[in-house]
Amino acid sequence: MVEIQHLVDTKPRSPKLKALRTLLARVEELHEQNPMLGLRGCRLGIAFPEITEMQVRAILEAACIVKNKGADPHPEIMIPLVGSVEEMRNQAIIVRRVAEEVFKEKGVTVDYKVGTMIELPRAALTADQIAEEAEFFSFGTNDLTQTTFGISRDDINQFLPAYMKAGIFKQDPFATLDQAGVGQLVQLAVNKGRSTRPNIKLGICGEHGGDPESVKFCHRIGLTYVSCSPFRLLTARLAAAQAAIEEKQSGPAHTTS
Numbered sequence: 248m249v250e251i252q253h254l255v256d257t258k259p260r261s262p263k264l265k266a267l268r269t270l271l272a273r274v275e276e277l278h279e280q281n282p283m284l285g286l287r288g289c290r291l292g293i294a295f296p297e298i299t300e301m302q303v304r305a306i307l308e309a310a311c312i313v314k315n316k317g318a319d320p321h322p323e324i325m326i327p328l329v330g331s332v333e334e335m336r337n338q339a340i341i342v343r344r345v346a347e348e349v350f351k352e353k354g355v356t357v358d359y360k361v362g363t364m365i366e367l368p369r370a371a372l373t374a375d376q377i378a379e380e381a382e383f384f385s386f387g388t389n390d391l392t393q394t395t396f397g398i399s400r401d402d403i404n405q406f407l408p409a410y411m412k413a414g415i416f417k418q419d420p421f422a423t424l425d426q427a428g429v430g431q432l433v434q435l436a437v438n439k440g441r442s443t444r445p446n447i448k449l450g451i452c453g454e455h456g457g458d459p460e461s462v463k464f465c466h467r468i469g470l471t472y473v474s475c476s477p478f479r480l481l482t483a484r485l486a487a488a489q490a491a492i493e494e495k496q497s498g499p500a501h502t503t504s
Contacts, residue, residue: 283399288328288364289338296341303345311353322359325385330369332376339380362448365436366390374436375443383448384440386433386470388455392420395429422454424461434468450474459486466490 292299303324310320326338339361350356362383365371371391374384393400400421410416424430433451440447450472455461457479463486465473475483 283393289326289334290328292326292338292341293334299338299341300345303342304349307346307349307357307359308353310357310359311349311355314355314357315353320357322357323383324359324361325383326361326363326381327387328366328390329363329377329381330367331373332379335363335377335380360448364390364452365433367394368432371432371436371439373439375439378440378443378447381440381447382444384436384450385474386436386449386451387453388424388429388433388451388461389421389453391432392425392429395432396420396425423458424455424464426464430464430468433465437468437470448472454479457483459483459489462486463490463493466494 286294306322306324310322313320324342326335326342329335329338342361346359360382361380362385363370363377363381364385364387365374365377366387366389368391370377378384389400392398398420403419403421407416407419411419420429424433437449440449449470451461451465451470452474454475456465456473457475459482462473462483466487467490473483473487
């Protein structure tokens with residue numbers, strides 16, 4: 248805005264002014280009142296499929312280069328913010344089409360998977376349908392917590408101390424997974440996903456992946472892996488080891504129905 252005003256005052260006929268005004272108009276057109284629930288994730292790829300095409304091409308071309316150098320890459324392409332099998336199918340079709348184009352151009356193929364991040368309650372509830380197209384689920388528990396509670400992790404500190412003091416929350420739900428609510432959605436999605444695709448790969452990503460109690464919960468319900476930020480890796484590995492030992496002592500507790 249400052250640069251536009253400067254050009255209006257000094258060079259009102261500048262070609263750069265015209266270009267900046269066009270850019271500003273596009274920015275204002277894309278403005279959203281609530282971006283967290285707006286044009287993001289798979290919605291962006293559906294509205295602008297060329298973005299998905301560009302990203303998939305970049306991933307798979309890089310994988311082909313690595314394979315030609317003697318390595319054995321297995322990229323996993325994850326479609327975010329999916330809430331229905333139709334959204335998943337729309338993006339999976341693009342991924343697989345671009346993959347065939349890249350493999351033909353490069354004269355090499357790589358083993359890859361197409362999956363999704365489960366971060367909306369509807370995705371968890373319809374996971375059996377989504378698994379028809381998705382070869383893996385990665386539970387985005389940060390966003391799943393946001394959308395289940397209707398709480399923004401960016402603004403929770405405005406009332407979290409009062410909730411903790413009143414005993415409404417026993418812990419920060421963005422630090423330790425809410426097993427009674429969010430955790431039940433994860434478990435439901437695990438069961439539904441496996442009912443459609445028994446060998447589906449399952450995991451979580453986000454800070455919950457480094458929380459000991461959350462890691463143990465993920466082990467109990469049969470997730471394949473957890474991921475977290477690097478500085479929490481040692482804690483996560485210790486919790487995973489403890490969960491495995493506890494399972495050996497008490498027997499498997501995975502829910503399969």
